[in-house]
Amino acid sequence: MSRTHIRRRTATATTAVTLGLALTATACGSGDDTASAGSQELKGQTVTVAGVWTGVEQKNFKKVLDAFSEKTGATTKFISTGDNVSTVVGSKIEGGNAPDVVMVPQPGVLKQFADKGWLQPLSAKTKAEAKSNFAPVWQDYGTIDGKYYGLYFKASNKSTVWYSPDALSQAGVETPQSWDAMLKAGKTVSDSGLPAFSVAGEDGWTLTDWFENIYLSQAGPENYDKLAAHKIPWTHPSVVKALTTLSELFKDKKLVAGGGKGALRTTFPESVEQVFGNDPKAGMVYEGDFVGATISGDLKKKVGVDAKFFPFPAVGDGKKPVVGGGDAATVLKAGKQRKAGMKLVEFLATPEAAEIWAGAGGFLSPNKGVKPEAYQDDVTRKTAKSLIEAGNSVRFDMSDQAPAAFGGTQGAGEWKLLQDFLRDPSDPKATARKLEAAAAKAYKD
Numbered sequence: 001m002s003r004t005h006i007r008r009r010t011a012t013a014t015t016a017v018t019l020g021l022a023l024t025a026t027a028c029g030s031g032d033d034t035a036s037a038g039s040q041e042l043k044g045q046t047v048t049v050a051g052v053w054t055g056v057e058q059k060n061f062k063k064v065l066d067a068f069s070e071k072t073g074a075t076t077k078f079i080s081t082g083d084n085v086s087t088v089v090g091s092k093i094e095g096g097n098a099p100d101v102v103m104v105p106q107p108g109v110l111k112q113f114a115d116k117g118w119l120q121p122l123s124a125k126t127k128a129e130a131k132s133n134f135a136p137v138w139q140d141y142g143t144i145d146g147k148y149y150g151l152y153f154k155a156s157n158k159s160t161v162w163y164s165p166d167a168l169s170q171a172g173v174e175t176p177q178s179w180d181a182m183l184k185a186g187k188t189v190s191d192s193g194l195p196a197f198s199v200a201g202e203d204g205w206t207l208t209d210w211f212e213n214i215y216l217s218q219a220g221p222e223n224y225d226k227l228a229a230h231k232i233p234w235t236h237p238s239v240v241k242a243l244t245t246l247s248e249l250f251k252d253k254k255l256v257a258g259g260g261k262g263a264l265r266t267t268f269p270e271s272v273e274q275v276f277g278n279d280p281k282a283g284m285v286y287e288g289d290f291v292g293a294t295i296s297g298d299l300k301k302k303v304g305v306d307a308k309f310f311p312f313p314a315v316g317d318g319k320k321p322v323v324g325g326g327d328a329a330t331v332l333k334a335g336k337q338r339k340a341g342m343k344l345v346e347f348l349a350t351p352e353a354a355e356i357w358a359g360a361g362g363f364l365s366p367n368k369g370v371k372p373e374a375y376q377d378d379v380t381r382k383t384a385k386s387l388i389e390a391g392n393s394v395r396f397d398m399s400d401q402a403p404a405a406f407g408g409t410q411g412a413g414e415w416k417l418l419q420d421f422l423r424d425p426s427d428p429k430a431t432a433r434k435l436e437a438a439a440a441k442a443y444k445d
Helices: 003-013 055-072 085-094 107-115 124-133 136-141 165-171 179-191 204-219 221-228 237-250 259-263 268-276 291-296 338-348 351-360 378-393 413-423 428-444
Strands: 022-026 046-051 075-080 101-104 151-157 160-163 284-286 308-311 323-332
Touching (some): 046 338, 055 338, 085 101, 136 323, 151 338, 179 237, 204 221, 204 284, 259 413, 291 378
Antiparallel strands (some): 022 075, 151 323
16 A cells, blocks of 8 residues: 555545546647657557546646647546556556556555566656756666666655744744754744644654654665665664654644644644634644645635745754655556657656646646746745755655555554554654564565
């Protein structure tokens, strides 16, 4: 079970109604640089694309597919896989009706697909475009055993802390630049009559994100990479130190709305509503840039006015972390229109393709060629800028890199153990031992 899927689906479910399993978009026009200039060389061919997107996200991706159709004459068909991409794609391959392109939402699944021999290495054109416009780290996450299989078309910035300007203003605090300053500001907000943070403890993936941001800043990128690959154990002193830091938040009932017990009954959408709804119960909520879609969608509040964010602060002597996620475009060997699928991925590698979705909203691109003005609002521009400026220091969500049994399963592994830690954060060393036992089993299996 992919945690990225659940995260994206949770965020999207607050803003849109699922459109069903398939969406077909056909359009013709005067093509240019994806095929040869002015050609319609793919006319009569249907490119099938599979991905997790539904609702508004699927509708906005359709606009990108429409632009590809106008350039090439191809018909495009989108299939929403739901959360279990691997199972759906595997069954379609076995059934002889494999999609041509799959948008893969986590490095672990990308590696799984490559190891099974399902993927076609991307074209030299795509590779050159990525080399020109993407930080090497995004190319590395799309490379398995030296072969470039995945172009990261859509990204997310999971290092944003969202706040109510009114809550911070009434408490007389400025946006903090460090972890200690954030906790201090939170206590001031709490003293003014409103708990500092709404924590979505019922959704265990949010707790892994808290840990990952602290760990990346405090322990540094090198240790982050080692822990993500289980090259150091979860009992490592750096892990215990990060858990101890996280416990500073979890153990303070003034900082967490409802305390640990209340947080464990709070879902991600509810955590956003507790800050930006009509009856505020907290002043701040941590999660990724997709919080903005929930605020402007279901809650009908204006991002940049009713809701703002500050970057996740530096912890100790570390730098401000940037934890990211994303969806990689891949081409399946079993697809019937493999060459046309490769043309689509070449198009997705261009700033033009990314700017189409950027203009529709709810989207970030790791492509540095995307014009800032392509994004709808200043808040999104700021988020995108921080993602691009982070360059090679961006680190992909750690639990999305782990085996699903450890990093992406509800009620098990890291999710469950961090929920237990939220309930009782008194013994970081004991939690580290439990995390290591679960990780060792999952990586071995």
